[in-house]
Amino acid sequence: MKINNFSAGPSKIPESVINKISQDILQYQNLNYSVLEISHRSKVFEDLLNETKNHLKNLLKIPKNFEIIFLQGGATLQNTFIPANKPNLADDINFLLTGTWGKKTHSDFETYFQEKIMNTSFDGESFTELKNKIVQTEKKYLYMTSNETIEGIQVRNFNEFDNKQLIIDMSSDICSYAFDWDNISYVYAGAQKNLGIPGVTICIFKKDFIEENNLTSYMSAQNHLEKDSTYNTPPTFSIYVMLKVLEWIIEFGGLEKIHSNNKLKADSLYNFLDENSEKFVLNVPKEFRSLSNIVFDFKDKDKTLSFLSSSTDKGYLGLNGHRSIGGIRVSNYNSVTTKMMNDLITHLKGFV
Ligand SMILES: Cc1ncc(COP(=O)(O)O)c(C=O)c1O
Known part of the structure; x- marks a missing residue:
């Protein structure tokens, strides 16, 4: 029976990508070994990692003052990673809550910072009303989930929150449209919907966003930056699959x-x-x-x-x-x- 996979994630991978992966599992780049066996310390992986980052930069038109790191721990780790790397964020952030995933992040931020964090809940108003509610708040940062996967609510008019710096969970709509980075500070997404399989989370942020203090090694964004996402063993296969999906997006146009x-x-x-x-x-x-x-x-x-x-x-x-x-x-x-x-x-x- 033919399967039509409409799952919310992990989700369908394009057929041509599955075929390519199957070949590369048997034999990668005529090297006589499998893509599954690549060492993260090899030149082969270094090239693969650079190509992946370059495709992301070109497709998403990521400005030069942004960095990209690949982490594990899913989008959920970001609920701890972001506060850890921005210790003063609690007093300067408002959450736009449009659904379940944003609420979970908000709750984790409150637990991490041990204090109440401002939020604006979506009550079914128009975009203009919502925008007016948000831009009037005095906080510098606005957290939002661009696409709430469970409720099916999407907010894409980022630049209209023009007096805010945005932190966006794009797990379920990254690389499904182009956008302008003018007022964005941090974007993250698990790969398992539009960019392949679970295991890798893409984090894209402004260089000066991070203000870490004395973090353990894995929690330090600075550490991952300095080691170009290979401080410890990265999810090599998930990153490889992301590269193949990015190539497919480029071929698609x-x-x-x-x-x-x-x-x-x-x-x-x-x-x-x-x-x-x-x-x-x-x-x-x-x-x-x-x-x-x-x-x-x-x-x-x-x-x-x-x-x-x-x-x-x-x-x-x-x-x-x-x-x-x-x-x-x-x-x-x-x-x-x-x-x-x-x-x-x-x-x-x-x-x-
Ligand atoms: C919008 C959004 N944010 C966060 C998550 C949590 O992602 P993860 O399971 O990678 O931690 C999901 C999972 O489906 C999601 O859809």
Whole structure:
């Protein structure tokens, strides 16, 4: 049975990338050994690491005053790593909370700093209202999750928070659109959605953002910077897979092409849901609808169950909403093809 993988992460890897990885597992660059065996101290890995960083820099148009490091510990480690490397952040930051992942980070920041941290919760207002609420706060930094993977809420108008320096968790939409870095200080993302497999977290930050004090070795951003992400053994295979996915994005035509393709796929599903709005619940206001995770439900809960069970039988994978909210979630990452989305909509039509 053909599988159509719509999982929220780890998620689908493009077929051509899987084929390339399979070859490289057997034989990497005619070296007569596997990519799995590369030493992180070898020239082969040094080249691979540099190529990966260069692709990120070119695709995302990362300015020269930013650094890139690759860490382990997932996006979740960043909830500790960022406060550790910026000890005075607690008094100068506001959190924009649009969903579950931002709330977890906020809670971890409060635990780390042992104090209450300002937050602005999203209550379904328009972007203009939300922006006005935020820009009026006196804090220098604003933390946000650009795409809340569980709720399907996306905020991409970064530069409109123009008096703030942003710290952004981009785990579920990195490399799905280009953006301007003017008021950004720190971006991080786990790789397992748009950039490959779990094991590596991409951290991109302004050189002068870090103000560490006496940290143990792994927690020190300065240490990882000085050792170019090889202070200890990095996740070599996860970084290699990221390189192959970045090459695929370049072949696809770069981030503008990726974005317009994602939008076409997402719009076809949202349009179908809107045309049948008497059958579906969509809680996210239109201007915040995520292109990465399309979250909805049937009004008739029996339909949800029968749709999900028939989807599994037909090879549509990962369509159930997150266990905390239920319903249906269609993850529309870069690797999801137009055909996959069209086939899914045809399948969904059988339930309305
Ligand atoms: C937006 C977002 N932030 C953070 C995380 C946590 O990532 P990790 O499991 O890599 O720690 C996830 C996981 O899905 C996520 O979607």
